Amino acid sequence: MGKSENIPPSLADTNVSACHPSHQILFEPVQIGPVTAPNRFYQVPHASGMTETHPRVRAAFRETKAEGGWGVVSTGAVSIHPSSDDSPLPFARLWNDADIASHALSTEAIHRHGSLAAVELWHGGAVVMNRTSRLPPLSPSGISWAATHVGFMGQQRPKKMTGADIDEVLHWQRLATRRALDAGFDILYVYAGMGYLGYEFLLPEYNHRDDGYGGALENRVRFVREMLEVTRDEAGSRAAVALRISLEELRGKASDHYESEAHGVVSLLSDVPDLWDVKMDSSPTDCGASRFRPEGAHERIIDFVKRVTDRPVVGVGRFTSPDTMVSQIRRGVLDLIGGARASIADPFLPSKIREGNSDGIRECIGCNICIASWHDGVPVRCTQNATAGEEWRRGWHPERFARTTQPDSVLVVGGGPAGLEAALIAAKQGFEVTIAEQTADWGGRVLQESQLPGMSTWRRVRDYRVWALSQLGNVSMYTNSALDAEAALSFGADHIAVATGARWTKRLYSSLEIPAAPLDLPQILTPEDVFAGTVAGDRVLVFDYDNYYLGGVIAEHLAEQGKVVSYATPAGHASAWTFMTNELPFVYQALARRDVAIHTTTNLMNFDGNRAALQNLFNATPLEIEVDAIVIVGHRDPEDALYQSLVGARAPNDSSSIQLLGDALAPGAIVHAVHSGHSFARGLIETDTLYLRDEPLVPAEPARVFPQR
Ligand code: ADP
Ligand code: SF4
Secondary structure: OOOHHHOOHHHHOOOOOOOOHHHHHHHOOEEEOOEEEOOOEEEOOOOOOOOOOOHHHHHHHHHHHHHOOOOEEEEEEEEOOOOOOOOOOOOEEOOOHHHHHHHHHHHHHHHOOOOEEEEEEEOOHHHOOOOOOOOOOEEOOOOOOOOOOHHHOOOOOOEEOOHHHHHHHHHHHHHHHHHHHHHOOOEEEEEEOOOOHHHHHHOOOOOOOOOOOOOOHHHHOHHHHHHHHHHHHHHOOOOEEEEEEEOHHHHOOOOOOOOOHHHHHHHHOOOOOOEEEEEOOOHHHHOOOOOOOOOOOOHHHHOOHHHHOOOOEEEOOOOOOHHHHHHHHHOOOOOEEEEOHHHHHOOOHHHHHHOOOHHHOOOOOOOOHHHHHHHHOOOOOOOOOOOOOOOOOOOOOOOOOOOOOOOOEEEEEOOOHHHHHHHHHHHHOOOEEEEEOOOOOOOOHHHHHOOOOOOHHHHHHHHHHHHHHHOOOOEEEEOOOOOOHHHHHHOOOOEEEEOOOEEEOOOEEOOOOOEEOOOOOOOEEOHHHHHHOOOOOOEEEEEEOOOOHHHHHHHHHHHHOOOEEEEEOOOOOOOHHHHOOOOHHHHHHHHHHOOOEEEOOEEEEEEOOOEEEEEEOOOOOEEEEEOOEEEEEOOEEEOOHHHHHHHHHOOOOOOOEEEEOHHHHOOOOHHHHHHHHHHHHHHOOOOOOOOOOOOOOOOOOOOOOOOOO
8 A cells, every 4th residue: 555646745755955965865765565665764663652542642643753754653552452451551452443443543644744654563461461351461371471570560460372362362463453454554563572472472481382382483483473474364465564573582592593593583484574673672671761772772682684584674773863874774784764762852853854954853862751651651741842742732843833923022031941942932933032041051950960970862952952042043042141130121021931940959858758857967968069069078878859860870970989879768769760761770780880889768867967867768777877978869949039039020010921930830850841941932822721632532332342253
């Protein structure tokens, strides 16, 4: 089902004359079985938190990527049957015909821009807990997935599949394929990665079967082969069949006949799928945070695949640099450049490369807030792209902005993430913008934090916005400009945005989570003292109840400076919330490398200037540590004094607006600050600040969700 007849000028236009000559290879079409991808930009399947309950939000989110030039746009995981039920985590489904319409919204939207639509048909095997459907999870041999992992704690163990169960799953794949075709998808997946059912058949540790599906590698690939064959049989020439497979563990396994078991699997199935989508085995390694994984980190595992198959290969690696992408293709690593996070942070990345505007790419920073959204069970949020997930419900487009009819002026005070985003979006809407920052450089907290170990990529939040502001003629930018109320009002701006950030406090909490009096000694410090480089003494305790990245990074940083560092937290893990962003295991590795002693479920009770008195949160067992200083990474208070004095100082008849933004309004993560700045600027034109609530497409009759054979 080639889409050439439908391709609008944006993608059908093969004119890449503005594109840098060395990047033009990225715009070559690629044949994938019976369909043709219009270019090499492939938005691989990724979770969006948008399920059948958010069909319009989902369609607009995916459509924006097609509009931005991604030649293939995929769904996230789409369950083929209620025995693959990941709730309460969000997942989509094609369990019966009633589910077709909501997917058709997405495929129509993707096709409008000439892109191909791919569906990641998925059976979760023993990974899912079937909390809603209450069916036993399926597995080759009844072996639990991640049984030791607290995050998977479900108390539900999988059943061992009989031969009849295998036949049923194959039939469900056939039914889901039929529905996917009816929904208009062009590429249909079989998923054998990340612990899901196909993957469990491949690995001997999970597959102990003594029938034709277990034992020798030829037998272990049989289930995946049959899933591919049944999909092909049903799809005929209407759609391509893709295999998504994790190769990390298999690559480490010796094989009698092949260089590794990964080589064996790809050889045995070499020409069965039309496309190989190759990846790592677990979310922390597959979707690694930039703190611990560079761009292109998958290459060492997947670099052999193209040598073993002549079918096209797509893979990811948080690619944002066109030179890196071209290098992957020229060196024969990949045929198609996979993007998940890169496509969320900038849906228009391909268009920008084609227009020779690579500087304009809003590069992903690898913070994994998008993944945390999925873990939270909500539609995707992105630190770099405030419009992600807001395309339909708020009508926010990442590149198009309404233009003001009033030539109003806007003064933004504070050049951190919130202030920079507010200034940029206000300027793009045609306002006359002035932004003032009291320090010598732009970026606020990002500038400071990005100097800590592993954090340099986060600087892109600042760099992209400072660059983009410098391209506009209606912006005046002043550093070294601390404004008080009088100075701010003297600009006579129609709108004043106060984005002055927040400050860390020395506040503590009791074991009952009640705020306790701050410890007020000169040796009690906050992250600001770390940024200022004024942490004196050789022995430091980092006491962290913020629980996101900063406490752990500061411990690493101080240890790197040669100090003896202890880290204590009331939480159950160091940097506990980084569980949500796939960083947690690597935080522990980094702290271990620096010999940082970790004390979890531990509260800070007192400090006499020499000894920190700690206590186990649950059983009150005391612990004393001799330290010269304590850095408390806990609570932040808004820096809103300027706002308060502005409101007090302005004349009674002054009709200008004054608004607080970002951390100065409510301290949060950088994603919150950017979104706040963006909301402010859109609100200068939008009269209705409420968003549309999406609703499921309700079938006429309640659907039966247990398909009968
Ligand atoms: P956010 O995340 O909300 O953007 P940040 O703390 O990162 O907050 O940034 C706030 C910025 O505001 C900092 O760079 C700070 O130096 C600047 N700032 C604070 N007060 C003033 C002021 N009175 N005049 C100009 N800049 C200010
Ligand atoms: Fe990249 Fe962070 Fe946005 Fe995810 S949330 S796409 S990691 S910038």
